[in-house]
Amino acid sequence: MKDSTTATVPVAPEDARTRPQSPAERIATELCDALAKHNIPAHAYVRQSGRAVVSICAGLLAHTDGAVIWWNVPDLDGSRSRTLMTYARIPKRAAKRLALAHEQLRSVPLADLLSSGRITLFGLLLAREEDSQHEPHTL
Numbered sequence: 001m002k003d004s005t006t007a008t009v010p011v012a013p014e015d016a017r018t019r020p021q022s023p024a025e026r027i028a029t030e031l032c033d034a035l036a037k038h039n040i041p042a043h044a045y046v047r048q049s050g051r052a053v054v055s056i057c058a059g060l061l062a063h064t065d066g067a068v069i070w071w072n073v074p075d076l077d078g079s080r081s082r083t084l085m086t087y088a089r090i091p092k093r094a095a096k097r098l099a100l101a102h103e104q105l106r107s108v109p110l111a112d113l114l115s116s117g118r119i120t121l122f123g124l125l126l127a128r129e130e131d132s133q134h135e136p137h138t139l
Contacts, residue, residue: 023065027052028064032054040099060102069089069091069094071086
């Protein structure tokens with residue numbers, strides 16, 4: 001049996017708009033819609049904890065509790081001594097900033113990101129595990 005901190009349920013587009021949503025699910029849906037306007041497909045998953053995760057690409061996951069959206073900013077040049085976490089409260093603004101991070105991440109080969117430690121294998125496996133366990137749904 002999965003621990004409640006790791007289990008996820010995909011958010012199907014038709015479900016997300018026809019049934020009551022938790023605050024985290026609503027924000028995740030809005031974030032996916034805003035990312036789509038930047039031509040970035042994103043997949044939302046509601047965790048049993050009530051929080052939601054939006055998978056954008058390898059190395060870039062956004063999290064929300066319904067009040068705040070947060071993510072780790074990729075350190076592409078390796079200049080930071082620690083991870084920079086940032087947040088936004090408005091999905092449209094978060095999407096604009098995440099689109100910039102997405103563009104930067106996509107400009108570097110995945111093998112280089114992993115070998116340099118700029119993204120971790122754990123984060124990559126988490127995103128892929130969620131995508132493989134559930135049929136991902138673009139919101």
